Amino acid sequence: MNYFSIASLALVAALGQARGQAAGVDAAPADAWPMYRGTASLTGVSKSKLGTSLKPLWTFKAEEGIHSTAAIADGKVYVGCDDGHLYALDFKTGKKLWAFATEDIVESSPLVHNGRVYFGSSDGFVYALTAADGKLLWKFETEDRVLGAPNLFQPSGGGAKPALIVGSYDFRLYSLDLGTGKSNWHYETSNYINGSPAVSSGRTAFGGCDAVLHVIQLAEGKKEKQIDAEAYIVGSAAVVDDMAYIGHYENEFLCIDIKAGKIAWKYKDRAFAYISSPAVTADRVLVGCRDKRLHCLDRKSGKRLWAFRTRGSVDSSPVVADGKVVVGSNDGNLYIVSLADGKKLWSYEIGEPIIAAPALANGVVIIGAEDGRVYAFGPAK
8 A cells, every 4th residue: 555545544534533423423413403412322423513713602591500401403492491491592692482381490401303392391291392482282291300301213114103212210211102292102110210212223222220221122112131230320321333332320431232231341440420421423432520521432442542621520411523522511611622632622611510411503502501591602703
């Protein structure tokens, strides 16, 4: 192979790494972030461009803190708030378009699909609203809080119907009819379900306080596997190529081989929990940790490639776009770092803890914070 060929291959590899995505890794479209983590497989990857000279575009002040990650679709931002409301904001201006009140905290991140918004509330209900005006279409009652974001099952073959998949603190995972909210089936676990269920290849993978990764066939709600994760799980798994990537409360991050039904590798550095949900690219895994760092791991081996230090716990879940990683920290800062080496490229001091994950569309980052504000950051023109 001549020097030109080697150089060309190196350039191609560098470009692939810079984009943070490749065949087999789902990514949210450049102009939308329709659900928690961007895609049904919860990869946390966007096709959007992302600059390193961002400026504040607008803020929206709610009544209490915001843990919900925003969804972005059709020129609107949808976000839940601890004041019990789901808000719809104008993407360009941040102006409130409508608000829908529930009876408790809305920590669940919304999902936008076919002109509807779906989300859960700590009042125990799952809601479906009209995206245009926030009118209630249906609500489904569980027996406890719904903190995790709903996901969407869209079967590729005939037979099964599309469905909303959502977990509850009543220990159950539900499949709900998109049109009516009626239960198709539910699957019982032995403890709280905290995060969002990842959906990939007709199955879902999710964890909870029972310390198990559950793998369920979604057409009929049948158990495929239960894999011991060895400690209880707060965050959500990302699933790529039948591998689930997830951290737990006993200070380890895991890669679980779904087909084999076993842990493929473990990463453990210091005795701090993983609450953050990971972002997964073609060759890397990014995850925040309560050790105040953002960790970048080799996807195949779990070996650490770099770690970016903040001054607070990183419970926020990172998003990868355009060769960069954006993430919040409990130190009150929003950061953008290089995917290649973890060097800081940009930061903005909000001043209050950021637990929500970023949402990204058209080069604009949307994120909520403990100060009760939703922030939009975009290119400095």
